[in-house]
Amino acid sequence: MSLKRLWLIGCGNMGGAMLRRWIDTGHITANQVDVINRSDRVLPEGVRQARNLPDGPLPDMIMLGMKPQQLDEIARHHALRISGVPLLVSILAGVEESTLASRFDAGAIVRAMPNMPVAIGKGVVGLHSDSAADAVRSDVAALMTPLGLVEWVSDAGLFNAVTALAGSGPGFLYRFIEALAEGGAALGLPADQAQRLAVATVEGAGLMAAAANEEPAELADRVASKGGSTREGLNVLDADDALKRLVAATLSAAERRNAEMAAAAR
Numbered sequence: 001m002s003l004k005r006l007w008l009i010g011c012g013n014m015g016g017a018m019l020r021r022w023i024d025t026g027h028i029t030a031n032q033v034d035v036i037n038r039s040d041r042v043l044p045e046g047v048r049q050a051r052n053l054p055d056g057p058l059p060d061m062i063m064l065g066m067k068p069q070q071l072d073e074i075a076r077h078h079a080l081r082i083s084g085v086p087l088l089v090s091i092l093a094g095v096e097e098s099t100l101a102s103r104f105d106a107g108a109i110v111r112a113m114p115n116m117p118v119a120i121g122k123g124v125v126g127l128h129s130d131s132a133a134d135a136v137r138s139d140v141a142a143l144m145t146p147l148g149l150v151e152w153v154s155d156a157g158l159f160n161a162v163t164a165l166a167g168s169g170p171g172f173l174y175r176f177i178e179a180l181a182e183g184g185a186a187l188g189l190p191a192d193q194a195q196r197l198a199v200a201t202v203e204g205a206g207l208m209a210a211a212a213n214e215e216p217a218e219l220a221d222r223v224a225s226k227g228g229s230t231r232e233g234l235n236v237l238d239a240d241d242a243l244k245r246l247v248a249a250t251l252s253a254a255e256r257r258n259a260e261m262a263a264a265a266r
C-alpha cells in the first residue's frame with residue numbers, strides 16, 4: 001500500500017471508527033497518522049492529535065472528516081498549508097468534488113461515504129472520483145477494504161442516494177430494531193429480553209441475506225408458512241406498500257438534505 005502517511009482533519013465518530021478499524025486490522029500503524037481536531041478525542045493509542053497541522057512534508061493522503069458546515073472554516077485555516085497534497089479524501093455528506101476542488105489544491109480528490117459498521121469491518125464505503133487516476137483509485141480501495149464492502153459509484157449524481165441508503169442506513173435500521181423490540185414489549189415480553197431478541201433476529205437475518213443466493217423477497221416467503229402467522233404480519237407491512245412507501249419517503253428525505261448541504265457548501 002502506498003498511502004503511508006495520513007493526516008485526518010476532523011476525526012470524530014465516523015473518522016474515528018475508520019481509523020480504529022485501520023489500526024486494529026494492521027492496515028496502518030498509529031505512528032503513520034496525525035489527527036487535527038478542535039479538542040482531544042479518545043483515539044487509538046499512539047495516534048498523535050493536535051489543533052494544528054504538523055510541520056514537515058505533506059502526507060500521502062489527507063482525509064476531511066469534519067461536518068459539511070465546517071468546510072469553509074477548515075479551508076480558511078488549512079488550504080494553503082496542504083496545497084499540493086497528492087490525495088484528498090472527503091467523507092463529508094453532500095459536498096461535491098468540484099466544491100472541494102474550488103477550495104483545495106490536491107493531486108486527486110476522492111469522495112468516500114462510509115457507514116458506522118466500518119468499526120467492525122462490516123460497513124459500506126461508497127467511493128467516487130472524477131480526478132483520481134487508476135493507481136490512486138486502487139490505493140484508496142485497498143485502504144477502505146478492511147472497513148467492509150467497497151463500491152465505486154460512477155455517477156456523481158447518485159452519491160447522495162448512496163449516502164441516504166448506506167451512510168444513513170444504520171440509523172434507519174437501529175430505529176427498526178427499536179420498533180421490533182418495542183413491538184415485542186407491547187405484546188408482554190420484558191423490555192430487555194425483547195431488545196436482545198430483536199438485535200439477534202436482525203443480525204441473523206442480515207447475515208443470512210448476505211450469504212444467500214435468493215432475493216430477500218424469497219427469503220421472506222420461506223419464513224412465511226402458508227396459512228401461518230408470518231403471512232399475517234407481512235400482510236400488514238405490505239398493505240398499500242406501507243413499509244416500502246415509508247422507506248422510500250425516508251430515503252428521499254435524507255437524499256434531499258444531502259443535496260441541500262451540497263448546495264450550501266458550493
Ligand SMILES: NC(=O)C1=CN([C@@H]2O[C@H](COP(=O)(O)OP(=O)(O)OC[C@H]3O[C@@H](n4cnc5c(N)ncnc54)[C@H](OP(=O)(O)O)[C@@H]3O)[C@@H](O)[C@H]2O)C=CC1
Binds near residue numbers: 012091113
Ligand atoms: N456519523 C456517520 O455515521 C457518518 C458521517 N459521515 C460524515 O462524516 C463527517 C463527520 O461526521 P461525524 O463523525 O458524525 O461528526 P463528529 O462531530 O463526531 O466529528 C467531526 C469532527 O470534526 C472535528 N472538527 C470540527 N471542526 C473542526 C476544525 N475547525 N478543525 C479541526 N477539527 C474540527 C470535530 O472536533 P471537535 O469534536 O473537537 O469539535 C470532530 O472531531 C460528516 O461530514 C458526515 O457527513 C459520513 C458517513 C456516515
Ligand SMILES: O=C(O)[C@@H]1CCC=N1
Binds near residue numbers: 093163167168
Ligand atoms: O447524517 C449525516 O448527515 C451523515 C451522512 C450519513 C450519515 N451521517
